[in-house]
Amino acid sequence: MPKNKRVSISLRVKTRILFGVIVSILLAFWGFSLLFISQLNLPVILLFMISGLSLSAFVYNLLTDSVISKFTELLYRIRTMENGFSINDESNEDDITMLASGFNHLYKRVSNLKTEVYEAEITRKDMQIQLLHTKIKPHFLYNNLSAINWIAMENDQVKICDIATALSDFYRSALNQGKEMSSLETELTNAKAYMTLQTLAHSGSLHFSMDVQEHIGNIEVPGFIIQPLLENAIEHGTDRLHEGQGIIKLSVSTDDRLLYLNVTDNGHELYEKLGDDLLNRDQYGYGLSNVDDRIRLLYGNTYGVFVRAKPEGTEASIVLPPSYRWLAGSGLFIKEKQQIKEKIMDSALKAANVMSYPTDPKYHKANRRWQGIPSMALSSKGRLYVNFYTGMKGEEAGNFVVLVHSDDNGQTWTDAEIVIEHDDPEIRCFDPALWLDPLGKLWFTWTQSRQFYDGRHGVWAIVSSNPDDAVPEWTEPRRIANGLMMNKPIVSSKGEWLLPCALWSHEYAKPCEEHTELASEIGSNVYASIDQGKTFHYRGGTETEGRAYDEHMLVEKNDKKLWMLIRTKYGIGQSFSSDQGKTWTPGEDSCIAGPNSRFFIRRLASGRLLLVNHDECPVQQEGEKIYRVRTKLCAKLSEDDGKTWIGGLMLDERIKVSYPDGAQDENSLIYIVYDFERYDAREILMAAFTEEDILAGKCVSPQARLQMLVSKATGEKAR
Numbered sequence: 001m002p003k004n005k006r007v008s009i010s011l012r013v014k015t016r017i018l019f020g021v022i023v024s025i026l027l028a029f030w031g032f033s034l035l036f037i038s039q040l041n042l043p044v045i046l047l048f049m050i051s052g053l054s055l056s057a058f059v060y061n062l063l064t065d066s067v068i069s070k071f072t073e074l075l076y077r078i079r080t081m082e083n084g085f086s087i088n089d090e091s092n093e094d095d096i097t098m099l100a101s102g103f104n105h106l107y108k109r110v111s112n113l114k115t116e117v118y119e120a121e122i123t124r125k126d127m128q129i130q131l132l133h134t135k136i137k138p139h140f141l142y143n144n145l146s147a148i149n150w151i152a153m154e155n156d157q158v159k160i161c162d163i164a165t166a167l168s169d170f171y172r173s174a175l176n177q178g179k180e181m182s183s184l185e186t187e188l189t190n191a192k193a194y195m196t197l198q199t200l201a202h203s204g205s206l207h208f209s210m211d212v213q214e215h216i217g218n219i220e221v222p223g224f225i226i227q228p229l230l231e232n233a234i235e236h237g238t239d240r241l242h243e244g245q246g247i248i249k250l251s252v253s254t255d256d257r258l259l260y261l262n263v264t265d266n267g268h269e270l271y272e273k274l275g276d277d278l279l280n281r282d283q284y285g286y287g288l289s290n291v292d293d294r295i296r297l298l299y300g301n302t303y304g305v306f307v308r309a310k311p312e313g314t315e316a317s318i319v320l321p322p323s324y325r326w327l328a329g330s331g332l333f334i335k336e337k338q339q340i341k342e343k344i345m346d347s348a349l350k351a352a353n354v355m356s357y358p359t360d361p362k363y364h365k366a367n368r369r370w371q372g373i374p375s376m377a378l379s380s381k382g383r384l385y386v387n388f389y390t391g392m393k394g395e396e397a398g399n400f401v402v403l404v405h406s407d408d409n410g411q412t413w414t415d416a417e418i419v420i421e422h423d424d425p426e427i428r429c430f431d432p433a434l435w436l437d438p439l440g441k442l443w444f445t446w447t448q449s450r451q452f453y454d455g456r457h458g459v460w461a462i463v464s465s466n467p468d469d470a471v472p473e474w475t476e477p478r479r480i481a482n483g484l485m486m487n488k489p490i491v492s493s494k495g496e497w498l499l500p501c502a503l504w505s506h507e508y509a510k511p512c513e514e515h516t517e518l519a520s521e522i523g524s525n526v527y528a529s530i531d532q533g534k535t536f537h538y539r540g541g542t543e544t545e546g547r548a549y550d551e552h553m554l555v556e557k558n559d560k561k562l563w564m565l566i567r568t569k570y571g572i573g574q575s576f577s578s579d580q581g582k583t584w585t586p587g588e589d590s591c592i593a594g595p596n597s598r599f600f601i602r603r604l605a606s607g608r609l610l611l612v613n614h615d616e617c618p619v620q621q622e623g624e625k626i627y628r629v630r631t632k633l634c635a636k637l638s639e640d641d642g643k644t645w646i647g648g649l650m651l652d653e654r655i656k657v658s659y660p661d662g663a664q665d666e667n668s669l670i671y672i673v674y675d676f677e678r679y680d681a682r683e684i685l686m687a688a689f690t691e692e693d694i695l696a697g698k699c700v701s702p703q704a705r706l707q708m709l710v711s712k713a714t715g716e717k718a719r
Contacts, residue, residue: 145164145165145167145168145171148160148164149161149164149165149168149578149583150578150585152164153578153579159200161579162196162200163197163200164583165579165582165583166193166194166196166197166200167193167197168583169189169190169192169193169196170190170193170194170197172520173186173187173189173190173193173520174190174223174224174227180222180223181220181221181222181223181516182220182221182222182223182224182516182517183219183220183221183516183517183518183519184219184220184221184252184259184517185517186223186517186519186520187221187223187224187225187226188210188212188226188250188252189520190224190226190227191210191226191227191230191250192210194227194230194231195208195230195248195250198230198234202246204245205245205246206234206238206245206246206247206248207245207246207247207248208248208249208250209247209248209249209250210249210250210251211249211250211251211252212251212252213251213252213253213254219259219320220516220517221259221320222291222294222295222298225261225291225294225295225318226250226261226263226318228287228288228290228291229261229263229287229288229291229305229316229318230248230250230263231287232263232285232287232288232316233248233263233264233265233267233314233316234246234248234265236267236269236270236285236314237265237266237267237269237270237313237314238265238266238267239267240267240268240269241266241267241268244266246265246266246267247265247266247313248263248264248265249262249263249264249265250262250263251264257321258319258320258321259319259320259321260317260318260319260320261317261318261320262315262316262317262318263315263316263317264313264314264315264316265313265314266312266313267313267314268311268313270307270309270314271309271310271311271313271314273309274309275309278306278307278308279307279308279309283307284305284307288305288307288316291305291318292304292305295318295320299320299321302319303319303320303321304318304319305317305318306319347422347424347426347427347450348422348424348427348448348449348450348454348456348458349458349479350422350423350424351460351476351477351478351479352420352421352422352423352427352429352446352448352460352477353420353421353422353423354418354419354420354462354474354477355418355419355420355421356417356418357416357417358416358419362391363400363402363416363419364415364416365415365416365711365712365713365714365715366714366715367715368390368391368402368682368713368714368715369390369391369392369393369682369713369715369716369717369718370390370393370394370678370679370682370713370717370718371388371389371390371402371675371678371682371684371711371713372388372389372390372658372659372675372678372682372684373388373389373430373431373432373486373659373675373678374386374387374388374659374661374673374674374675374684374710375387375388375432375433375434375486375488375661375673376434376661376662376663376671376673376686377434377435377436377442377663378436378663378664378665378671379436379440379442379467379468380436380440380467380468381468382409382665382666383405383406383407383467383468384405384406384407384409384410384671384686385403385404385405385434385442385467386403386404386405386406386413386434386673386684386686386710386711387401387402387403387404387418387432387433387434387444387446388401388402388432388675388684388711389401389402389429389430389431389432389446390402390713391421392428392718393718394679394718395428395430395452396428396451396452397425397426397427397428397450397451397452398425398427398428399428399429399430400419400420400421400422400429401419401420401421401429401430401432401446402415402416402418402419402711403416403417403418403419403420403432403444404416404417404710404711405417406710409688410671410686410688410705410708410710413710413711415711418444418474420432420446422448424450426450426451427448427449427450428448428449428451428452429446429447429448430446430447430449431446431447431484431485431486432444432445432446432447432486433445433446433485433486433487433488433661434488434661435488435489436467436663437489437491437497437532437533438491438532439532440465441463441464441465441467441533442463442464442467442472443461443462443463443489443533444461444462444463444464444474445459445460445461445480445485446459446460447459447460447483447484447485447486448460448479449484450512450513451512452509452512453504453509453510453511453512454511454512454513454515455503455506455511455512455513455514455515455518456482456483456503456511456513456515456518457482457483457484457503457504458479458481458482458483459479459480459481459482459483459484459485459499459501459527460477460478460479460480461477461478461480462474462475462476462477462478463475463533480499480527480536481499481501481527481536481538482501482503482518482521482538483501483502483503483521483525484501484502484503484504484550485499485500485501485502485527486551486598487500487551487552487553487598487600487661488553488602488661489554490554490555490556490603492556492562492580493556493560494580495530496528496529496530496580497528497529497530497532497533497536498526498527498528498539498554498562498580498581499526499527499528499529499536500524500525500526500552500553500554500564501525501526501527502523502524502525502541502549502550502551502552503518503521503522503523503525504522504548504549504550505522505547505548506522508547508548508549509549521538521541522543523541523542523543523544523547523550524541524542524543524544524547524550524552524564524566524575524587525538525539525540525541526538526539526540526541526554526562526564526577526581527539528580528581539580539581539582540577540581540582540583540584541584542564542566542575542584542585542586542587543586543587544566544568544573544575544586544587544588545568545573545587546568546569546570546573547566547567547568547569547573547587548567548568548569548596549567550566550567551566551567551598552564552565552566552567553565553599553600553601553602554581555601555602555603555609555642556603557641557642558641560578561576561577561578562576562577562578562580562581563576563642564576564577564584565590565592565599565601566587567594567596567597567598567599568589568594568596569596570589570596571589571590571592571593571594571596571617572590572592572593572594572599572613573587573588573589573590574587574588574589574590575587575588592611592613593613593614593617594613594614594617594628595614595617595627595628595629595630595631596627596628597614597630597658597659598658598659598660599611599612599613599614599660600612600613600660600661600662600672602662602664604637604664604668604670604691605664605668606668606691608637608638608639608691609637609638609641609642610635610636610637610662610670610694611635611636611637611638611645612633612634612635612636612651612660612662612672613633613634613636613660614630614631614632614633614634614658615632615633615634615648615650616631616632617629617631618631629655630655630656630657630658631653631654631655631656631657632650632652632653632657633650633651633652633653633657633658633660633674634648634649634650634651635647635648635649635651635670635672635689635694636648636649636694637691637694637695646695647694647695647696647697648694648697649689649693649694649696649697649698649699650697651672651674651687651689651706651707652674652676652685652687652706652707654676656676656677656678656680657674657675657676657685658674658675659674659675660672660673660674661673661674668690668691669688669689669690669703670688670689670690670691671686671687671688672686672687672688672689673685673686673710674686674687679717679718680717681712682712682713682714682717683709683710683711683712684709684710684711684712685707685708685709685710686708686709686710687705687706687707687708688703688704688705688708689701689703689704689705689706690703690704
């Protein structure tokens with residue numbers, strides 16, 4: 001304590017003592033006065049006594065009232081330990097006020113130390129996770145599991161394949177790229193993979209089911225919290241059964257206020273030991289305690305793990321607040337409703353406008369400033385459809401998609417028949433695709449993203465059941481997949497629809513948002529539909545070194561394996577799957593050259609494979625920028641399932657021709673659409689030819705035509 005403060009306190013104490021002595025002397029004088037007046041009559045004596053007592057009481061109250069009131073307040077603050085120890089009159093520097101102020105400073109220091117300990121504990125746990133990740137190399141692990149899977153497949157060891165696949169899913173979701181926070185979807189994937197391994201290990205003596213309430217969003221949750229509950233249910237529940245099958249159920253539900261993750265089992269050990277009761281936290285094992293501690297540290301003591309023993313088995317519940325999110329580095333949580341980011345982040349989750357023959361001049365070719373990236377399809381009766389995207393100064397927010405068609409085999413085309421554009425100028429609609437499904441329905445898909453790349457993208461679709469009618473009808477837009485799909489789906493020999501969707505490499509394209517819930521989908525992926533397009537689900541994907549914007553395509557080979565070809569910086573990469581796209585071999589060079597651009601590959605009616613790619617990729621330098629030129633678009637065939645390529649029909653040998661897409665009609669005539677000089681000539685072109693033309697290396701069939709104009713933008717140039 002400073003010296004001047006000690007002197008101040010000492011003076012105040014001495015002053016009060018001196019004041020007390022004076023009062024005592026006065027009271028003594030009062031007593032002597034009573035002796036003097038004792039000769040007076042009794043009423044006078046009583047009057048003097050009453051007045052003396054009143055004076056004493058007044059002086060006592062004056063001396064002790066403020067002291068007692070402040071002591072009472074101080075004691076109350078100390079007992080409740082809430083809100084510090086503030087005194088209303090801080091200018092008063094008496095002893096009690098200073099004592100309370102000292103306690104107040106002490107309380108604040110303790111609070112600060114508590115927060116520092118919380119943050120230090122979180123940092124320590126983060127460092128432990130990072131250390132674990134430095135010891136476990138995910139790609140090394142996945143590649144070896146994939147190798148095991150392939151060896152097992154070649155030897156028809158189905159069970160080993162299942163184990164390798166489940167292990168890969170388990171570790172991919174458990175490691176979660178080293179992030180503490182995960183997504184509910186990732187946690188459920190981890191739980192399913194873990195229980196797949198356990199049911200295989202228990203050889204039919206263990207049954208697992210999962211029930212997830214509908215309409216639960218992909219909520220952000222702490223990582224790796226469900227598996228310890230499942231492990232506990234097995235070790236202390238079903239494994240202790242003397243007879244009968246072990247049953248474990250995972251259920252996920254919400255009441256719009258709390259999120260509940262419940263794991264129940266039919267084991268009786270805990271009930272036999274404890275009866276029907278809720279376990280104390282000190283009765284949890286290491287796994288449950290770890291989960292409980294992390295949840296309480298992040299969200300507070302209201303939430304955590306709760307375990308109850310019941311006659312029918314044990315129920316372990318995780319209770320979380322679904323409307324809370326982690327604020328990185330702060331050590332604190334704030335309440336935030338799911339709608340808080342709707343205007344910014346979730347605008348891309350709203351459907352764009354589908355406009356039929358819009359009158360606004362900006363949509364028409366006379367005013368379009370650039371255009372490119374086309375796709376095409378043929379209806380059952382031969383109508384040619386082409387779509388592409390355009391709008392704004394370049395490939396950026398505000399882009400829109402245009403659909404045109406031709407009823408005279410490409411001689412004339414409509415303009416801006418359908419336009420897809422979003423209300424939000426921050427959202428762009430781009431990379432469209434057209435596909436005629438086996439039912440004769442025309443699928444028109446496009447991608448929506450906030451700005452250039454929001455880390456999530458989203459494939460949207462409208463479908464026409466009458467694409468040959470004068471005025472085709474289209475369904476309402478619906479979002480069918482995460483990521484981007486600019487190439488056609490395929491239909492496997494099993495009748496499944498397989499969609500090539502991708503989330504771009506974050507090293508190649510930096511996203512403007514963070515979507516940790518999609519960490520497991522960053523790569524070249526496959527979405528599948530087993531009900532002819534009613535629903536679509538993520539099936540699997542691969543990571544390829546040097547992948548750029550993916551733009552991958554799928555082919556089912558003659559041995560039923562799936563062959564994925566991927567756009568990369570060095571050309572075209574490849575990966576294979578023997579389980580309909582669930583697992584894939586590590587990406588590798590296909591030895592097919594390319595200028596880091598889209599190509600086109602498709603199985604023809606003859607059984608041959610068609611590849612449209614750049615025949616040469618000369619290197620060019622502009623300043624410090626070095627790139628491969630997109631030129632000499634050429635069509636080739638393969639008769640040995642892609643091992644070698646024969647023929648070679650040059651479709652367009654000019655520079656800046658790119659992005660082929662195609663279709664084949666019932667007479668085996670092949671149509672290829674592509675773009676030429678997106679920002680200068682701004683042309684969408686089409687070629688029509690046969691396999692005979694490809695093998696001959698020139699147009700020999702009467703129906704062959706090259707460089708047919710589909711659309712040419714003539715507005716003010718964007719660049």
